[in-house]
Amino acid sequence: MEAGKVRNRMELRVNEVRARHNLERSDGMVAKFLNFFGLREQPFGVTPDPSFLYLSPTHGEALASLLYGVETGRGFIALIAKPGMGKTTLLFHLLEQFRNSARTAFLFQTQCTSREFMRFLVAELGCETDEQDFVRMHDEFNRHLVQEAMAGKRFIVVIDEAHNLDPSVLETVRLLSDFETPSAKLLQIVLAGQPELGDKLASHGMAQLWQRVSLLVGLQPLSSEEVKNYVQHRLAVAGYVGGRLLTPEALTLMTEFTEGIPRKINNFCFNALSLACALRQKSIDATIANEVIADLDLSRHLSSSGMASARVLGTETTSFTPVPVEAESGSPPTPPNGESTNMTPTQAADYMKRLARSLRNPQP
Numbered sequence: 306m307e308a309g310k311v312r313n314r315m316e317l318r319v320n321e322v323r324a325r326h327n328l329e330r331s332d333g334m335v336a337k338f339l340n341f342f343g344l345r346e347q348p349f350g351v352t353p354d355p356s357f358l359y360l361s362p363t364h365g366e367a368l369a370s371l372l373y374g375v376e377t378g379r380g381f382i383a384l385i386a387k388p389g390m391g392k393t394t395l396l397f398h399l400l401e402q403f404r405n406s407a408r409t410a411f412l413f414q415t416q417c418t419s420r421e422f423m424r425f426l427v428a429e430l431g432c433e434t435d436e437q438d439f440v441r442m443h444d445e446f447n448r449h450l451v452q453e454a455m456a457g458k459r460f461i462v463v464i465d466e467a468h469n470l471d472p473s474v475l476e477t478v479r480l481l482s483d484f485e486t487p488s489a490k491l492l493q494i495v496l497a498g499q500p501e502l503g504d505k506l507a508s509h510g511m512a513q514l515w516q517r518v519s520l521l522v523g524l525q526p527l528s529s530e531e532v533k534n535y536v537q538h539r540l541a542v543a544g545y546v547g548g549r550l551l552t553p554e555a556l557t558l559m560t561e562f563t564e565g566i567p568r569k570i571n572n573f574c575f576n577a578l579s580l581a582c583a584l585r586q587k588s589i590d591a592t593i594a595n596e597v598i599a600d601l602d603l604s605r606h607l608s609s610s611g612m613a614s615a616r617v618l619g620t621e622t623t624s625f626t627p628v629p630v631e632a633e634s635g636s637p638p639t640p641p642n643g644e645s646t647n648m649t650p651t652q653a654a655d656y657m658k659r660l661a662r663s664l665r666n667p668q669p
Contacts, residue, residue, distance in 0.1 A: 338582050341582045342547070343544065344543045346543050348539040348540050348574070349572075349575040351571065353393040353397055354397075358391070361528075361535070364391060364395060364524060367395060368395055371399050371520075372402060373520075374495075375407075375493050375495075380490045380492070381517045381518045381520075382521075383495075383496045383506065383518045383520070383522065384495060385497075385500060385502050386523055387566070388568070389568030389569055390524040390525075390567060390568075391567045397411075400461065403459065408430075408453045409460075409461045410430060410463070412429060412463070413465040413466055415464065415470050415474075418473075419477040420442075422477055422478075423439060423442040426462070427445055432445060432449075450491045460491060460492050460493065461492075461494075462492060462495070463495045465498070466497075467496040468498030468499045468501040472505065472508075476514070496518075506518065526566055527566075527567065527570075529557075532563070532570060533560075535567065551577075551589045552589065554590065558594040558595065559574075559594060576600060576601065577589045581593055
């Protein structure tokens with residue numbers, strides 16, 4: 306009896322990935338996906354689109370602090386949060402608020418020398434140059450600062466991924482803050498990065514920079530209610546007007562698996578919607594949620610040495626155990642095409658891994 310259940314679930318899984326594979330290969334895959342759910346655009350993309358920004362209480366407070374810091378000319382502001390929390394989206398939204406009233410520069414190439422950093426900064430201002438002399442680039446930047454100040458505009462420099470900056474480059478950034486008048490700072494600098502940025506700022510050699518940081522802003526994971534609101538918000542922005550897309554069981558599974566981290570929520574929802582479309586299901590139930598969780602569970606794909614390294618680094622991935630599908634519905638849903646397969650379990654597992662990889666990298 307138990308062997309029959311295992312065989313039925315294996316056949317269901319093979320048929321699911323076949324349906325998904327057929328959807329991947331068909332022409333107009335993206336259009337079919339959007340039309341199936343009544344969407345104008347992909348709601349769970351990987352780019353930091355500020356139009357999709359969901360202001361949870363923690364994100365709203367962080368944005369308000371950033372706006373206040375820039376408006377009052379505090380000089381240095383630091384935004385520190387774990388990966389995937391939506392830092393870059395928040396920064397893009399911040400710069401959008403000052404599009405007409407300030408000159409802005411956004412830097413994300415942070416694995417560089419001080420000379421390269423200044424060249425990136427000057428280039429961001431529209432002054433492409435092969436100039437290698439650090440002092441001359443510094444003077445060129447100063448000239449732009451004075452011009453903007455005379456025009457009555459703020460000058461905002463946002464440095465994303467700042468945790469990658471070498472201490473010598475952070476010292477260069479500190480020196481930029483010396484541009485000021487007796488009454489105001491000419492430059493507002495936002496340092497954004499992962500917790501490693503906090504470690505660097507707290508180190509002994511960074512005392513002068515840390516003392517200049519007048520506002521320290523953080524982000525927290527979304528609560529269960531906020532996860533639901535986050536998904537509904539992004540769907541609404543993308544044009545979705547249908548009924549509830551996730552069943553309560555699927556929502557619970559997703560919340561536990563993603564830990565309230567926006568990037569992980571996006572990845573989960575993208576895969577879940579893709580699978581639901583392949584199966585021609587208008588909602589995401591626990592069956593689909595469990596399959597997506599199994600696909601995204603990295604702990605299943607680590608070697609013994611990888612697991613050991615994760616433990617040493619404190620980043621060990623905990624295997625997430627999905628609830629049995631039978632607990633929700635009593636029996637698996639009928640495969641969309643009713644086909645059976647002669648694949649062995651080993652062949653099916655290999656086939657599913659390859660197709661899962663192709664799904665995560667869809668071709669437009």
